[in-house]
Amino acid sequence: MLLRTKLHGKTYEFPDLRLLMGKANEEKSGDRLAGVAADTTAERAAAKFVLAEVPLWALRQNPAAPYESDEITRVIQDAVNETIYNEIKDWTVGQFREWLLADTTSGEMIRRLSSGLTAEIIAAVAKLMSNLDLIYGASKIRVSTHCNNTIGLPGTLSSRNQPNHPTDSPEGIRASIYEGLSYGSGDSVIGINPVDDSYSSVARLLEMTYDIIKTWAIPTQNCVLSHVTTQMKCLQNGVPVGLVFQSLAGSQKGNESFGISVGMIDEANALAKKYCFPSGPNFMYFETGQGSELSADAHHGWDQLVMEARCYGFAKRYSPYQVNTVVGFIGPEYLYDARQIQRAGLEDHFMGKLTGIPMGCDACYTNHARADQNAIENLAVMLTAAGCNYFMGLPLGDDSMLSYQATSYHDAPALRQLFKLRPAPEFEKWMEDLGLMKNGVLTGIAGDPTFFLRR
Amino acid sequence: MDDAQLNAIIDAVVKEMIAAQAVAPARPAEPVAASSPAPAPQPAAPATPPGGLAIDLPDPALPEHRYQPRVQRAKNPDALPALIAATTARVGVGRAGPRYRTASLLLFQADHAITQDALYRDVDPKMLDDLGLFTVQTNIKSGTSPSGGKQEYLLRPDLGRQISDDGKKTILEKCVPSPNIQLVVGDGLSAAAVEANVREMFPVILNGAKSAGLTVGTPFFIKYCRVGVLNDIGHLLKPDVVILLIGERPGLGRAESLSAYMAYRPKPGDTDADRDVVCNIFNNGGTNPLEGAAFTIQLAQKMIKHQASGVRLKLATK
Numbered sequence: 227m228l229l230r231t232k233l234h235g236k237t238y239e240f241p242d243l244r245l246l247m248g249k250a251n252e253e254k255s256g257d258r259l260a261g262v263a264a265d266t267t268a269e270r271a272a273a274k275f276v277l278a279e280v281p282l283w284a285l286r287q288n289p290a291a292p293y294e295s296d297e298i299t300r301v302i303q304d305a306v307n308e309t310i311y312n313e314i315k316d317w318t319v320g321q322f323r324e325w326l327l328a329d330t331t332s333g334e335m336i337r338r339l340s341s342g343l344t345a346e347i348i349a350a351v352a353k354l355m356s357n358l359d360l361i362y363g364a365s366k367i368r369v370s371t372h373c374n375n376t377i378g379l380p381g382t383l384s385s386r387n388q389p390n391h392p393t394d395s396p397e398g399i400r401a402s403i404y405e406g407l408s409y410g411s412g413d414s415v416i417g418i419n420p421v422d423d424s425y426s427s428v429a430r431l432l433e434m435t436y437d438i439i440k441t442w443a444i445p446t447q448n449c450v451l452s453h454v455t456t457q458m459k460c461l462q463n464g465v466p467v468g469l470v471f472q473s474l475a476g477s478q479k480g481n482e483s484f485g486i487s488v489g490m491i492d493e494a495n496a497l498a499k500k501y502c503f504p505s506g507p508n509f510m511y512f513e514t515g516q517g518s519e520l521s522a523d524a525h526h527g528w529d530q531l532v533m534e535a536r537c538y539g540f541a542k543r544y545s546p547y548q549v550n551t552v553v554g555f556i557g558p559e560y561l562y563d564a565r566q567i568q569r570a571g572l573e574d575h576f577m578g579k580l581t582g583i584p585m586g587c588d589a590c591y592t593n594h595a596r597a598d599q600n601a602i603e604n605l606a607v608m609l610t611a612a613g614c615n616y617f618m619g620l621p622l623g624d625d626s627m628l629s630y631q632a633t634s635y636h637d638a639p640a641l642r643q644l645f646k647l648r649p650a651p652e653f654e655k656w657m658e659d660l661g662l663m664k665n666g667v668l669t670g671i672a673g674d675p676t677f678f679l680r681r
Numbered sequence: 682m683d684d685a686q687l688n689a690i691i692d693a694v695v696k697e698m699i700a701a702q703a704v705a706p707a708r709p710a711e712p713v714a715a716s717s718p719a720p721a722p723q724p725a726a727p728a729t730p731p732g733g734l735a736i737d738l739p740d741p742a743l744p745e746h747r748y749q750p751r752v753q754r755a756k757n758p759d760a761l762p763a764l765i766a767a768t769t770a771r772v773g774v775g776r777a778g779p780r781y782r783t784a785s786l787l788l789f790q791a792d793h794a795i796t797q798d799a800l801y802r803d804v805d806p807k808m809l810d811d812l813g814l815f816t817v818q819t820n821i822k823s824g825t826s827p828s829g830g831k832q833e834y835l836l837r838p839d840l841g842r843q844i845s846d847d848g849k850k851t852i853l854e855k856c857v858p859s860p861n862i863q864l865v866v867g868d869g870l871s872a873a874a875v876e877a878n879v880r881e882m883f884p885v886i887l888n889g890a891k892s893a894g895l896t897v898g899t900p901f902f903i904k905y906c907r908v909g910v911l912n913d914i915g916h917l918l919k920p921d922v923v924i925l926l927i928g929e930r931p932g933l934g935r936a937e938s939l940s941a942y943m944a945y946r947p948k949p950g951d952t953d954a955d956r957d958v959v960c961n962i963f964n965n966g967g968t969n970p971l972e973g974a975a976f977t978i979q980l981a982q983k984m985i986k987h988q989a990s991g992v993r994l995k996l997a998t999k
C-alpha cells in the first residue's frame with residue numbers, strides 16, 4: 227500500500243491506513259495519547275489530501291479490528307447491504323463527501339446508502355468535513371423512532387430529563403424531575419444515572435419514575451442507566467422499564483471492559499421487546515463517547531473517531547430509540563478543550579445520523595477540561611442547527627452526582643423558541659393540556675416544580 | 682466487634698449527625714412570599730455618599746443566598762424550600778423567559794471558577810503523616826506542566842496507572858505481603874476529597890476489617906494516581922482485596938467527593954469490568970464517609986466469599 231503526497235514542496239508518506247486515518251483527524255488530545263495524531267498541521271493537511279483519494283473498498287477491507295477476533299467488526303461487516311455497497315465501493319472518500327453535500331442528494335438517498343457503509347468509511351468522510359459541513363450534512367438526515375412517543379421528527383427537539391442525585395434519594399430525584407417537566411424536559415426519557423447499581427435500588431427508582439409517568443399520564447418512558455445486567459433482572463422480575471440502557475464501546479475488548487458482549491445486548495434487547503411497558507418498537511438507549519476504547523486499551527491502535535463510529539454500527543443492530551455521545555464527559559486526556567469538544571460533538575452527531583441511528587448529544591464538559599458553559603451552549607446551538615434529536619436536561623446544567631456540566635432544563639425551551647422547534651408531538655400536546663406551553667412557547671406557569679406537587 | 686455492632690455504631694453516628702443538622706439547618710426555612718419576586722442579594726443598607734453609587738454585596742455563595750427560591754409565581758411557594766433542600770441539584774431557580782435568572786447564572790460562573798483550583802493542589806502531607814502513610818508515585822514525573830506534574834497527570838492516564846520502579850521497591854520493602862485487605866489512598870482528581878473523607882474512613886475500615894476477622898496490610902499513599910493502579914498493587918502484594926480511596930473529579934463548586942474502587946485479587950490485564958466502586962462519598966448530601974467505609978468492608982467480605990469482583994461478582998450473586 228502506497229500512501230503518499232507532496233505538499234508545498236515537501237513529501238509526506240503514511241505507512242498504512244491506520245496512521246493515515248489518525249493523522250487526518252482534527253486535533254484531539256486522545257489521538258496524541260494514542261500516538262496516531264499528526265505531528266504538524268501541514269502533516270494533517272497532507273493526510274487529508276491522501277485520504278480524499280482512498281477508495282471506499284479499501285476502508286471496508288481494513289477494519290480497525292480483525293473480523294476473526296472482534297465481534298463488533300463482524301456485527302458491522304455482516305450488516306452491510308452488498309448491493310448498495312457495490313454501487314459505491316469505487317468512490318473515493320473525497321467524492322463521497324461531495325455526494326453527501328450535493329443539492330441533488332436527499333435525506334432519503336443518504337438513508338438508503340447508510341446500509342452499504344461500514345464505520346471506517348463513515349469516520350473517513352467525517353475527517354474530510356469542516357464543522358459547517360458536518361452540520362449541513364447531518365441536517366439532511368432525519369432518523370425518527372417511537373417508544374411511548376415519537377422523537378426525531380423534523381421540526382422537533384427533545385430533552386432527556388436527567389434528575390441525578392448523589393445518594394439516589396427518591397425525594398431529591400423527584401424534585402429535579404418536577405423542575406424539568408415544568409420546563410418541558412422529559413420527552414426523550416426520564417433517565418436517571420444511579421449511584422447504587424444494585425437490583426433493589428434500581429428497581430425502586432424505576433417504580434418511582436413509572437409512578438410519576440402514570441400519575442401525570444406523561445407520554446414518555448423511564449430508564450435507570452445502571453449496568454444492563456441489572457436492568458435485565460428488573461425486566462425479568464416485572465419491574466416497569468421504559469428503555470433499556472447500556473454504554474457501548476467500539477471494539478470487543480472495549481465492551482469486555484464494560485462487562486458486556488453482543489450476545490448480552492441481544493439478550494437484553496429480546497427481554498426489552500418482551501417486557502418493556504411502552505408500545506415500542508424501539509426500546510434501547512445507548513451512550514458512547516470518544517476515548518472510552520483507548521481508556522480501556524481496546525482501540526487496536528486506531529484513532530478515537532474510528533472507534534466511535536464503530537459504536538454506532540453496533541448500536542444500529544438494535545434499532546434503538548435513542549443514542550447519544552456524551553461528548554466531553556471523560557476529560558481532557560481525550561478532548562482537551564472547548565474547541566476539541568465542539569468538533570467531536572459535531573462529528574459524532576453527523577456520524578450517528580450517517581449510520582442511520584437516532585442521534586442526540588450530551589453536550590458537556592468536565593471541570594478538568596479547558597471549557598465552560600458558554601462553549602457547551604455554542605455546541606448546542608450548532609447541533610440544533612444540525613437537526614440533533616435531543617439534548618440532556620440538567621438542573622441549571624449541573625450534574626451534582628456525575629460531576630460534570632451539560633445542557634440544562636432551560637436550554638431546551640430556549641433552543642426550541644430560537645429555532646421554532648417543538649417538543650415531541652405527544653409531549654407537546656400533554657404540555658398544552660396542562661397549560662405549560664402554548665404555540666411552542668412556555669406559559670407563565672411553566673418553570674415551577676411545585677406545579678407537580680399535587681395529583 | 683461484629684458486623685451488626687459495627688453497623689449499629691455507624692447508625693448511631695449518622696443519626697447524631699442528622700439530628701445536629703435538624704437543629705441548625707444549613708438552608709433557609711423561610712419561604713418567600715408568593716407574589717414577590719425572589720429578592721436579589723440586598724446591599725447591607727449602605728451609607729450612600731451623597732450623589733454617589735455604593736454597591737456593597739454580601740457573599741452570594743452563602744447558603745442563605747445560594748438556596749434562595751427564585752421561582753417568581755410559584756403555585757405552592759411554601760413547598761419550594763423543601764424541594765430545594767431535597768437535592769444538591771440546582772432546582773427552584775425560576776427563569777427569565779427561557780433563560781436563567783441573573784443571580785443563578787452568576788453563581789454558576791462563580792462556582793466554576795473555584796472548582797478548577799481543587800485540581801491543581803496536592804494532598805496535605807500532614808494528613809498523610811498523621812495516618813502514618815508513606816508515599817509512592819506513579820510514572821507521572823514530578824514537576825510542572827507540560828512535562829510533568831498535574832498537567833501530565835491530566836493528559837497521560839496511562840502513566841497514572843503504573844507505579845514507578847522506585848515506588849514498587851518501596852512498597853515491597855515496607856508492606857506486609859498477602860493480607861486479606863490492602864488499603865491504599867490515591868489523590869486522583871481531587872486532593873480536597875482525600876482530605877475531607879479519609880481521616881474519618883480509616884478507623885472504620887481498620888476496625889471493621891478486624892471485627893470481620895480480616896487482616897489489613899500496610900496502607901500507603903499514591904501520588905498522581907489512577908484507578909488502574911489496582912493491577913500493580915495486586916501484582917506486588919497479592920492481597921485478596923484492594924480498597925483504593927481516590928478523589929473523584931471535582932463537581933461544580935464541590936470537590937469533596939471520594940470513591941472507593943475495589944477489586945478481588947487484581948492482576949495485570951484486569952479492567953474496570955473486574956472492579957467495583959462505592960462512589961459519591963462526602964458529608965452533607967452524599968454517602969457519608971462512615972457509611973461509605975462500612976460499605977467497603979461489606980463489599981470486601983462479599984468479594985472474598987464469592988472469590989470474585991466486578992461483573993463476575995454480579996453474576997455470582999444474581
Ligand code: B12
Nearest residue numbers: 419420421452453473483521869907908929930953956960
Ligand atoms: C468518568 C466515568 C466513567 C468513564 C470512565 C473512563 C475514564 N477514562 O475515566 C466511562 C464513561 C467510560 C464510564 C463508564 C461506566 N461507568 Co462510570 N463514571 C465515571 C465518573 C463520572 C467519574 C469517575 C472518576 O472521577 N474517577 C476517578 C479517576 C481518578 O479515576 P480514573 O482512573 O481516571 O478513571 C477510571 C474510573 O473512573 C473507572 N470507572 C468509571 N466508571 C466506572 C464504573 C465502574 C463500575 C467501575 C468499576 C469503574 C469505573 O474507569 C476509569 C478508567 O479505569 C463516575 C462518577 C463519580 N462521581 O465518580 C462514574 C461512575 C463511577 N460510573 C458508573 C457506571 C455505572 C458506569 C458504567 C457501568 C455505565 C454502564 N451502564 O455501562 C460504565 C462502565 C464502567 C466499566 N465497568 O468499565 C457509576 C458506578 C455506580 C456503581 N456504584 O457501580 C458511577 C458512580 C456513575 C453513575 N452513578 O452512573 N464511567
